[in-house]
Amino acid sequence: MTARIDKPRTVNRQVLADHVYQEVLASLMDGRLMAGAGISIDGLARELDVSPTPVREALARLEATGMVRRVALKGYSVAPLFSAEDLAQLMDARLVIEPVNAFRACERRTPALNQALAQAITDLRTAPRGVSFAEFREYWEADERFHRLIAESSGNQFILSAYNSLGGQVQRFRFFSGLGVTDAECAIEEHTAIFDAFTAGDPKQAQRAMVAHISGVKQRAVKDVADHA
Known part of the structure; x- marks a missing residue:
């Protein structure tokens, strides 16, 4: 389970995107999002109390690190641990x-x-x-x-x-x-x-x-x- 983000009433869009990125990264690093598991954008958005947009942006950034993978028509999944x-x-x-x-x-x-x-x-x-x-x-x-x-x-x-x-x-x-x-x-x-x-x-x-x-x-x-x- 990822940590819920406490947002101020107004928040800079980039600041929010960075917060979401950091929260998803922490969940990946700590294994709360398990290796090989599918990732629900809507589910993460509900857990973090944000719209799906910053979650999609975070996952796109994380794809570049190899931490998540995206398959056409299937969405994102957590990358396996490196061998x-x-x-x-x-x-x-x-x-x-x-x-x-x-x-x-x-x-x-x-x-x-x-x-x-x-x-x-x-x-x-x-x-x-x-x-x-x-x-x-x-x-x-x-x-x-x-x-x-x-x-x-x-x-x-x-x-x-x-x-x-x-x-x-x-x-x-x-x-x-x-x-x-x-x-x-x-x-x-x-x-x-x-x-x-x-x-x-x-x-x-x-x-x-x-x-x-x-x-x-x-x-x-x-x-x-x-x-x-």
């Missing part, structure tokens, strides 16, 4: 794209970018890592922000498009529901190594550090699947 092979393939795709992002972004680094990366790492260190999505959402958001800052600073629109098309980074965090974030210390250390290369102005080291990070995430992600089997 170990799915996660390995996702990480292999990230290994193609993100080290290049790190190299190029480090070449183009600015004090503002370095400051933003440092803040993302600080937020990773201080974010809760509890068992529900509400408890580890800030950690996920800081992790996503760190990687997106680098991707958006690479200066290559085609690489950025490829990065955006992966979408599935959020999928790995589905395995943290009920466990909490399982690899925070390793991930923070790896992010810090990437950041150190940026502060040193060493694009090749930034690239190597990103390879090490994504490779580490790959190994840990496969273990997460095994732990949930």
Whole structure:
């Protein structure tokens, strides 16, 4: 069951859409909307006390992440949990794209970018890592922000498009529901190594550090699947 949204008498349409998106995302991450199950737009709208429109918009956004799937004439369903092979393939795709992002972004680094990366790492260190999505959402958001800052600073629109098309980074965090974030210390250390290369102005080291990070995430992600089997 998704959480009912307490709406003020008047609410900005975009604010409402974002709230609905966040509520549906939380339901997916916590398993309240079960993997493989069909999704009733009207049912979600009633639960959240909103019209069907923001629910449709939320589901369209979530389709791009791979969290939900849409079939013509059948509507939306919750995507299955990734298998170990799915996660390995996702990480292999990230290994193609993100080290290049790190190299190029480090070449183009600015004090503002370095400051933003440092803040993302600080937020990773201080974010809760509890068992529900509400408890580890800030950690996920800081992790996503760190990687997106680098991707958006690479200066290559085609690489950025490829990065955006992966979408599935959020999928790995589905395995943290009920466990909490399982690899925070390793991930923070790896992010810090990437950041150190940026502060040193060493694009090749930034690239190597990103390879090490994504490779580490790959190994840990496969273990997460095994732990949930």
